[in-house]
Amino acid sequence: MTRAPVHGVVTRSALGWLQRLGWQYLAPNRRCALRGDPRSALLEGRLREHLQHVRFEAHGEHWPLDAHGIAQVLAMMANGAWRRGSQAGNAALLTVLQEGVCVPQRLPDGRAVQARVPLVDWAAPSNNRWDIASAREEGQPALDAVPRVDALVGYVNGLPLVRLLCVERDAQGRWGRDGAAIAIHHQQLAADTPACRAPLLLALDRRGGRYAWRGTPAEGWVRWREQGWSAAAAQRLRLSLPSPGSGARAGDGHVLRAVHAPLLAGVAAPGRLLALLGGFVHTGADGRQRVARAAQFFAVQAGLAQVRRIDADGRRGSGHLQLAAGAGMALTWHWLVRHLRRDPSLRHCRVLRVQSRPASAPASAGPGLVAFMANGRGTTLQTTPGTLQAWLRRRDAGHADDELIVLMDAHLLAGQPAWLEHARQRLPRAGWLCLGSGPLPAAVPADAMGPLLYACTNADALADGLLVPVYHHPLVPAAPRPPLPMRTATDAAEPAAAPASRWSSTIAQHLRDALLHTERDLRALLLVADAEAMRRQQRAFARDEALHSATIGPAAECTPAEQQKAQLLIASDLHALPYLDARLALVYLDTAVDGPALARLVALLNRPHPHKHCAWLVHLPGVPAPWQDAAADGWAPQSLQALQAGLPGQHRRLRAVLPPTGNLDFHACCDYLGPRWSVDARGQQRDLHRLRRRRLHQRVTGFGQQLQAALLAPPADGGSGEADTPPQRYRYDLHFCSLLRDVVSTEACEQHLGVAEDVRIRHWARERAPEVRDAGWDYLHTAASTPANPRREADALHSQLRYRLDTGTTAGAARLQLQRHLRSLLVAPGAPTERLRQLQGLLARQQLRDRPVEQAPALADAPPLVVACHAAIERIAGAPTDAPQCRLHRALAERLAAAIGTAHAAHPRAPHLGLADLQRRLRPALAALLLPAQCEALLAELPVLLTTAPTGDGAP
CATH class of the missing domain: 3.40.50.300 (P-loop containing nucleotide triphosphate hydrolases)
Incomplete structure (x- = not known):
């Protein structure tokens, strides 16, 4: 097999770029021949070829490795770093790659030396063997609702150093994102499968891709930005690099996508890959390696x-x-x-x-x-x-x-x-x-x-995904508290604590609006001038009991456990702070900071976290903002006014997903975005409104995130609270689109496409929804007002049946039959009412088929030999999945027990003759009922079953 197997668009693009960068395609049969042991991740044949050309230096001369030394190196690599866990395997592999392997060698004159054998030629990358091979068995099981992920493995001298996960379409034509490949990789990493042994990982989709080192968390995958890269540079690279001579067709040049060139040329090019592995991998104090x-x-x-x-x-x-x-x-x-x-x-x-x-x-x-x-x-x-x-x-x-x-x-x-x-x-x-x-x-x-x-x-x-954006804005003073009665005025706190108490209420309310109501696991920091101010603020927060605060730094009085659980940390010395975790998303400034302190604050804030899409830097009134003078150069944090300026455009993009009537008619929106099944020109079933729902899904979450951050700034209307202001209209439309997204996702059976961030935005939108009533919201209170729409109900039933196909355990023949039946209903002319009736009958039959399997007939009254035969059959063929299989297993157990009893009665004193006669008679009968592997396994159980036969006439 010399040609590449059929791959998806992303896989062919990645394969084409890698071949043009110097990698040689390895056909599947050639890869299997070089691998040797199927359980090994190495290409032992390719590593042996490299070792045969290696020359080690001893006593001023260069000597080749003998056969025993080559065998030792192969054994060490097959049983060493590749068999260990993630962190230990990474460290051992990196050490072996950089330092080589030491093996004992005996020179022709009898002298014994220790030879250091390099596995990679670092000085001349072209002297190594660069192979790229398809590894479909390292992907995920094929499911209709999950995008297909094709795996490519890059070998350097037979060592699997690069693994590419290429995300393609799913069975319904939806393009997947690189997050699906990252999730699959981490599932395999948790199971410690041999598929994730390569240290460098790349996840590619049709829009680009990300890379990481093995063991990097999912949020640590980043993009590669090549210097001076552009679409014109990708075109020049496409035209300048030679087309591969084997493993690809001459017309594959049009498959190369420019979005894949920066990542592959920047990370997976032979020279760049050796540069990264040789000098740009660091092992931290936590044992995790970072590229x-x-x-x-x-x-x-x-x-x-x-x-x-x-x-x-x-x-x-x-x-x-x-x-x-x-x-x-x-x-x-x-x-x-x-x-x-x-x-x-x-x-x-x-x-x-x-x-x-x-x-x-x-x-x-x-x-x-x-x-x-x-x-x-x-x-x-x-x-x-x-x-x-x-x-x-x-x-x-x-x-x-x-x-x-x-x-x-x-x-x-x-x-x-x-x-x-x-x-x-x-x-x-x-x-x-x-x-x-x-x-x-x-x-x-x-x-x-x-x-x-x-x-x-x-x-x-x-x-590139390295940082999250940081915005700054002033803190609006809270409304003054009502005056205290005269009799309690003398019992108030000292005058120095009054400002702290006032700001503690304002900060607590702002923190609740920013973090606590958003259901995210984030925390805040309050930076004060000195230790006395830190203790005064801590007493004020403890008095209000609005949130859990703790002090941190040299003069802190809180334990590490309290600091870990605190929602707000109070500090007086920024440089004495430890490197806080990535949950820090909000910093309040109660003191002026210089340039280095500002840079450290921003570095603490913009670390990425799964729950954090932006961070805030808030200064109290009277505190100067040193970043305002340099805000235009692009290095300082952005003003929240810039974020608010983008809200109208995001709002227009959200409204563009709705029908021309907008949010005046909720049912019209459901018809516009709900499932609408049809058959395309190639005979495939396609949902015509799938892209609309996907855009709605993404834009609701994106607009909700931006609206959350923008509403933290002082309101432009001075807090009038009128319903006609833009923020009120934005909240209304976000609430409307959030509910619409839930309804159409339920009809299309796409709830599994949602993530935790979607749920947080939905809860926030419904909690902050304005109290507005109009005709468009009647569906919330009167479910009977929904008009009957047979076509919409039929499309919803069609989506439900497709989802059962995607996630169910139906056998292959039954799945194919159901797909053909659904397609025939779409193609056949007829009224929507008739199609709805047939789909309802089809769904009822599927539900009846998927009911829990009836239990097998009781075997309590059966002879011991029948019970033993039935147990052997279930152990080999598996538990029955329906009632006919239960009856088949019971009948097969009874016939097997009868045959064993007859053979035992015919040869009571010669068990070996009875076993031979039994195997000769049962082999053709079992071959008609069981698979070949199951038949051989059951025949191997006969010696044990013969010992269970009764000593009498043998009749069960």
């Missing part, structure tokens, strides 16, 4: 390329890198230092890491820096700006050494930018790299750190 994102990878590559340059005056290149807050700067620093230490042209350089608070600063920072500058080639040192300034002041002359690379955080330049110019003058030949979240501070000249090498803006990070 670099596009922004981290390109930032490191741009920084390395710049410091490699040396101009005519002997100066190393300098520049600055800009990443979005929360895009992974810590790992970017880690990989940058790691590559500086590994690069052959830079490993001899000194690397000075300047941080405000280094994690591993020595006790004597000054002498350590002196020794490092004097004789520290090939080492890395972490220091502070003060220590570096003190060392520069004590020197009489500059340090004219081009073997120094200084890595600096960008926020260190905001306080005293003049010292940077002085430091660069005293270190004229050093290379400077500055990395920060957002652009350089305004006080620092644009060319102070050299050119901009790489920038990942907030918009790019949001589009």
Whole structure:
């Protein structure tokens, strides 16, 4: 078999791009021949071919591996990393790939050595064997209501390193999204199936795709943004790359989709894949491994390329890198230092890491820096700006050494930018790299750190799924409390606690509107000026008992258990906060913050979470907002007014799904969006209104999320509460469309397509629905007013029967017969009433067929041999699924018991002769009733059943 099997559109596109990038298609029969053991994930034949060409170095010469060494490597790989769990297997596989395998070898002269065998040629990717094969057995069972997911496995020298999950259409023609492939992968990962052994995973759909490392949670899958990529670049790549010579047809060029090119060329290209596996995988303290994102990878590559340059005056290149807050700067620093230490042209350089608070600063920072500058080639040192300034002041002359690379955080330049110019003058030949979240501070000249090498803006990070958007707005003061009676005025709290008590009520109400009423597992943070203000706020919240709050930080008085359960955390020192979990979605500012503190706040807020689609930064009245001056540059949080400005457009998109009458007639909307079955030109059953319902489903949830966030800002009408304002109309339409979505989803049997976020939006919309009554809402109170519509009822019954086909356990022949019957009802001319009557009869027959199976006749009065035969039949053929099968198993058990009794009576003293005679007579009879495997299994049970036969005449 030399040609590729028939795949879906997405699978053929991915396969075509991979072949043009250098992967060779592996036919299914060739893959089975190279695999050897069907239970193994390795292509042992391909790995053996690679090992036969490997030469290890010993005593100044290069030697080939002997047959015993090759067998040892194959055994180690087959039984080692691939047989372990997810985290242990990832770590072991990465170590083996980077360091190779050590096996004992004996040279021809008798000397014994330890040979380190590389499994991958890192220096020359073209020297490896790159195979891509179809693995349909690693997908999911075929179901009509679930999109088909085709699996492709990429092998490098026989090692399965890449697994691609390509999401196609389902049986009803609906396109699936990459989330379906991610869900299937995590189900297989939980079951620890051999299908998910590859470390690098890609999920593709017709609109693009995402990638992740094995063990990454579902919300951690991200997109790849290639630098300078566009549709024109994809077209140039399509035309420039050679068409594969085998495994694809000559006309497959039109199948290549441009949306798949950035991810596949950026992650799965041979050179890029080895670069990611070799130097951009990090194992965290939790044991989970993380692969670099596009922004981290390109930032490191741009920084390395710049410091490699040396101009005519002997100066190393300098520049600055800009990443979005929360895009992974810590790992970017880690990989940058790691590559500086590994690069052959830079490993001899000194690397000075300047941080405000280094994690591993020595006790004597000054002498350590002196020794490092004097004789520290090939080492890395972490220091502070003060220590570096003190060392520069004590020197009489500059340090004219081009073997120094200084890595600096960008926020260190905001306080005293003049010292940077002085430091660069005293270190004229050093290379400077500055990395920060957002652009350089305004006080620092644009060319102070050299050119901009790489920038990942907030918009790019949001589009790639790395971050969630962050909005800011002021907090509206709550209505004043009624005055206290005169007799209790003396018992009030001290004057210092009165403002805190007032703001605690306002914050509690705002927090309930923002998070608690949305049914999401999120939390908030209140940042105050000092520890005294933190304790005062805690007492105010405890007095109101409106929500559960806790203090956090150096002066905190709450236990970690209380902090974990708290809905609101109160802190006074932002830099002393731990790296909170991703549930943080709301920050209240009761004190002014500078640029670095703002960047840290945004980094804490914009971490993605399944329950979080946006985050808020709220400042109390009187607190300045430092981001307003730089809000136009695209790096600072956006104003909530920008979100409100987009509401009319989203509202128009939601109204566009409804019929021309809009929300004036609910029943007309149901007819417009409900199921409407027909037969297309190819003879397939299609629901003509399926795309309308899908658009309604998505737009209701999206508009509800945007409306939730927009209503947190101060109302434009000053809180008048009139029913004619835009927010009231938006709420009304959201409530109407939410109810309409539920009704048409029930008719079309599409409730399974909903997710938890849809339920949260539905509850919020109905809780906040305005008190409005008109003719369109009469269906809520009078169910009998629904007009009779035979065609609509017939289409709803058709959808119900199709759903039973999708999710039921009907046998293949019965499923095919039901599909043909449904199609014939659509094609046949006739009144809708007649079609409805036939569908009702068909549904009644299906319900009768799907009733619980009748129990088998009681075997209490049966002889022991019949009971033993019946148990053996059920153990081999399975439990009966209907009453005829019960009767068949009972009759077969009785006939089998009679034959065993006859054979035992004919050869009472020669059991082996009785067994041979019994097998010879039963084999043709059982072959007509059972499958071949079941027949052989039942014949194998005969020796045990013969021992159960009675010692008399044998008649049962």
